[in-house]
Amino acid sequence: METIEVWIQDMLNNLSVPQVEVFFMLFWSIWVEHNNVVWNGSRVDPRETVGWAMDLLAEYKRAQPIAKKGKRSRQEARWIFPSRGGLKLNLDGSYREDGSGGAGMLVRDEKGFVKGAWSVHLTHLNSPLQAEAMACREGLRKAVEQGWVDIDVESDCEILVVALNGENGDRLEVSRLLMIVVTIWFY
Numbered sequence: 001m002e003t004i005e006v007w008i009q010d011m012l013n014n015l016s017v018p019q020v021e022v023f024f025m026l027f028w029s030i031w032v033e034h035n036n037v038v039w040n041g042s043r044v045d046p047r048e049t050v051g052w053a054m055d056l057l058a059e060y061k062r063a064q065p066i067a068k069k070g071k072r073s074r075q076e077a078r079w080i081f082p083s084r085g086g087l088k089l090n091l092d093g094s095y096r097e098d099g100s101g102g103a104g105m106l107v108r109d110e111k112g113f114v115k116g117a118w119s120v121h122l123t124h125l126n127s128p129l130q131a132e133a134m135a136c137r138e139g140l141r142k143a144v145e146q147g148w149v150d151i152d153v154e155s156d157c158e159i160l161v162v163a164l165n166g167e168n169g170d171r172l173e174v175s176r177l178l179m180i181v182v183t184i185w186f187y
Contacts, residue, residue, distance in 0.1 A: 021057060029053035032126070063158045079154075084110050086150045091139045093122070093131030093157070101125045103135030105142060107151070118142055132157040136164070 002010075011023050033049045036042040082088040087107050095101040101122040107115045120138050125131050132155060143151050155161055 022054075025053045025057040025060075026050065029056070059159050059162075079112070081112060082108070082110055082152050083150075086110060086152060087115060087143070087148050088152045088154055089139045089143060090154045091132075091135040092155070093128065093133070093135035095125050095128040095131040099123065099125050101131040101134075103131065103138050105135060105139035107139075107143060107146075107148070115148075116142065116146060129157065129159055132160045136160065 012020060015023060029049050029052055033042075033044045037044055079090075080088075087109055090106045090108070091103065093101060093103045102119060103122055104117075104119045106117045109115055118138070122131055122134050125134070136153060136155065140151075140153070153164070
């Protein structure tokens, strides 16, 4: 009887790179759904699990910088001031493989002056995307506590930004968390 390590090594040795990407995304998605069934009593449709895995893989590929001459490239980023009288919340989440991480949030006004800054320790994380979404939730929660209503949100996580703008957010692992974020932001 083979161990899982031998089986995975066999997959790595015999599959092409695109096939390995699909294999691991499906493997991870099945594991997540297994945990949802075991711990939350969820019912799972295997077709939805496969669709979710393929959507996540496509989003992951879109979010990766294009490599040039062996180095990753990133667009030069410049901070853009919020509209007159408005505020901007910049946020970032971090993730460690042990499930811990952190979130940092900074709010600036139309002149770039800092109005507030916070950081929080995060636990029980499943992914970097979840860390980013938690940073967004915590930042907006703090903004609401301060009474700030006219606030723009800026993140370096393209998948989160796209989802918050209403595209494919329902297919992400953090879809429930995004619904909370949108509720805080718009109400």
